[in-house]
Amino acid sequence: MNKFWSSAVTRTEPYIPGEQMETKDLLKLNTNENPYPPSPKVMEAIQAELNRKLRRYPSPTVDTLREKIATYYQLNADQVFVGNGSDEVLAFSFMAFFEPGKTIRFPNITYSFYPVYAKLFDISYEEVRLNRDFSIAVDKFFHSDGGVIFPNPNAPTSLYLNLTHIIDIIENNPNSVVIIDEAYIDFAKESAVSLVNKYENLLVVQTMSKSRSLAGLRVGYAMGHPMLIEALNRVKNSFNSYTIDRLAIAGAEAAIMDVDYFNEITQNVIRTREWVARDLKKIGFTLLPSDTNFLFIRHYKIEAYEIYALLKEQNILTRHFNKPLIDNYLRITIGTNDDMTVLISKLKSIISVKK
Amino acid sequence: MNKFWSSAVTRTEPYIPGEQMETKDLLKLNTNENPYPPSPKVMEAIQAELNRKLRRYPSPTVDTLREKIATYYQLNADQVFVGNGSDEVLAFSFMAFFEPGKTIRFPNITYSFYPVYAKLFDISYEEVRLNRDFSIAVDKFFHSDGGVIFPNPNAPTSLYLNLTHIIDIIENNPNSVVIIDEAYIDFAKESAVSLVNKYENLLVVQTMSKSRSLAGLRVGYAMGHPMLIEALNRVKNSFNSYTIDRLAIAGAEAAIMDVDYFNEITQNVIRTREWVARDLKKIGFTLLPSDTNFLFIRHYKIEAYEIYALLKEQNILTRHFNKPLIDNYLRITIGTNDDMTVLISKLKSIISVKK
Structure with a gap:
């Protein structure tokens, strides 16, 4: 607070966007960007x-x-x-x-x-x-x-x-x-x-x-x-x-x-989402049925924040919300098939260590 | 007004930007854009x-x-x-x-x-x-x-x-x-x-x-x-x-x-402004001393709006403000030397017809 601030500034509680790291080799699955380039x-x-x-x-x-x-x-x-x-x-x-x-x-x-x-x-x-x-x-x-x-x-x-x-x-x-x-x-x-x-x-x-x-x-x-x-x-x-x-x-x-390109990449994302959802279920995740380009998931034995932190250590960025009711969920953006293969394999090793 | 409008919308009196015509061969001297391209x-x-x-x-x-x-x-x-x-x-x-x-x-x-x-x-x-x-x-x-x-x-x-x-x-x-x-x-x-x-x-x-x-x-x-x-x-x-x-x-x-390019084009605009100011005075215009990339001018015998309209007929766009105290002034953006040579010549013929 400062004497020059208006009451509007004083009452704000600014939005915190997802981390925008530009590190190389980072798998960025935290802000729901499209994995495919523009047309x-x-x-x-x-x-x-x-x-x-x-x-x-x-x-x-x-x-x-x-x-x-x-x-x-x-x-x-x-x-x-x-x-x-x-x-x-x-x-x-x-x-x-x-x-x-x-x-x-x-x-x-x-x-x-x-x-x-x-x-x-x-x-x-x-x-x-x-x-x-x-x-x-x-x-x-x-x-x-x-x-x-x-x-x-x-x-x-x-x-x-x-x-x-x-x-x-x-x-x-x-x-x-x-x-x-x-x-x-x-x-x-x-x-x-x-x-x-x-x-x-x-x-x-x-x-x-x-x-x-x-x-x-x-x-x-x-x-x-x-x-x-x-x-x-x-x-x-x-x-x-x-x-x-x-x-x-x-x-x-x-x-x-460019409707054709749009349809093609949208269908790709949806297809990837569907197989990733199936694979995540197989390794013990619960998912809400997604109609988006991300999945909202939790695991029956590991806290979401712990998964978030372990993935981040391995250069995979996902989004965790520290909020009541959803603090045990992770939001994961759908990437390319290759991106998601890497993710699933990392998740498997995180889970196996935990057993 | 409309029942769905907030009181904020209802009290607005939106800004009207200068005309943004994209006509070919238009000499656009109405919105104080730089006549030189970006660096x-x-x-x-x-x-x-x-x-x-x-x-x-x-x-x-x-x-x-x-x-x-x-x-x-x-x-x-x-x-x-x-x-x-x-x-x-x-x-x-x-x-x-x-x-x-x-x-x-x-x-x-x-x-x-x-x-x-x-x-x-x-x-x-x-x-x-x-x-x-x-x-x-x-x-x-x-x-x-x-x-x-x-x-x-x-x-x-x-x-x-x-x-x-x-x-x-x-x-x-x-x-x-x-x-x-x-x-x-x-x-x-x-x-x-x-x-x-x-x-x-x-x-x-x-x-x-x-x-x-x-x-x-x-x-x-x-x-x-x-x-x-x-x-x-x-x-x-x-x-x-x-x-x-x-x-x-x-x-x-x-x-x-790119400081060098910036200095170069800025000096060009200032140099053009100075000779244009001198030439306008010679043909009967009064100018406020400009420290900008535009001139604010009026003529002793022709109404500003009339000059604006006559210039527009000839594909030269300037800005006229229909406001008390300044409604007899024209605001003219400084263009290239060639632009301004065209402007001065058109203004001369407008003035000579009026005599």
Whole structure:
């Protein structure tokens, strides 16, 4: 604390991102990045944009990228907002749709950035307890005073909630906005984007950081009714006119258009996830059924933190959350088949030593 | 308005950036971009970073870039904050140092984003009238309840305020933060960065968009006491962990290190500014003495808006502000010598037709 800090700074409890070590030979399975590189077409598009025009501001309205995203999801461009990663889109959404004095709801086990935003913007919140099986307690989200936000699939549980339940939550919150944070949806089943034309209180947020291998480029987007998109634009244009640079715009456009590459690497990740899940079960791990690019696992005889520490000693980074209810779980990102073969073999030796 | 909008959205009056037309053969002198391309070393650095690592998140702490900026300004890295353009840095600063209920002060003629931020964050403000010669009325900024912000040189007036006056303002606001927005400082005289080690209530904000030809890359930074920088980090880490992408980090590092190229193009812009100023005076324009990469001019017989419109018809874009006191001025960015030769010749013919 310091006499020059605003009350906003003083009340913050900043988010702590996963470790971003750049050590060589590190197997980095802690921040759910895609193990495959971006599409070659992304590289070409950025290359083509790497010229003297960098001296010029990018488009403040990001029209061409919004149009391409809209086309992909069969929406209109005025139903799409683009931001600097889905984290920025979520921050703008908290400002645009949630109100100090009106309590919002999100699950007690979820993306740990939500309470961080809430503190910064002075929004009160209720952490709704998950069911015993870690699934979302759907009816506890009905009639929220201030709005609802949760990821689907949820993180770090990896569990997908069916659209019928999402519809129930949307229909039972007619006076507030329901934000579905679909960072991992491409590894799961149907997206709630299909509901955007029907429900004016639904905002669906996605990112290019996971399924499109572009965590390093910072592009996320929101889809919803044009009036919700206008609210996000008003906030953005009161904050920073240009949040996505020229190279990122070019790369993101190529990424959304290269559907074949996207399908191929997404299917690869899902196939790897399935065999890894089977192998982990064989060596005594319990897993929640994952619809994401990570697994949320625990072992019947070794503490999760101990596994985390032993793996880290051997240059394998996973993510452990020191939080009630989930402190005996590890979140492990799906890597390539080779990555996961190494992981399984290390886990086997950790377990055998323990016996 | 819409029932789903927060009170923050409802009270916003978004900033309107200068037109970003991409028409061919357009002479774009409206948003103070540098007429010279970024350093060739910037291009090389981005090229080297354009690889499969784009799938990985960038550094959330941007350590290497902060260290390079610190070295250039003879500071420590903990005195430097980096953001997505100086607009984002300013937005975070409003959140970090200004408080709803405490009135801040900025000039009545200044960067038009300040009142926009203030409305978004619900900060009350007093617009302090400039002196008759458009200079800043220094003593009217003393003992501000909530803090002070202004650009030096000021925009769109182009006038530089000497550091002795800046020191007066800092020393007469011991309990609040004074933000000096130095977007154009490299075209002027001494930066207030030299005061950062002495005054704990001073924050100096700069950008790579103007003097380093990187408007398209979105990198800005703030320099101040480590406690001020910590406040900015707390806000940023409650908002978006990674606001600068891998390619922008690489480009910005190369830009700050290529001092020779920077000096060369900066001197070119200043030299062009001086002859253009002389030529404009010869054809009847009045100019404020510019310490920036733009000129703020008016003509004794033709309305500024008319000149703006006639230039636009001929594919030359300048900026006109439809605001009291300055609505008869045009803001014209300094281009290359060739650009400005074209401009002067068009202005001559506009004036001769009018006679």
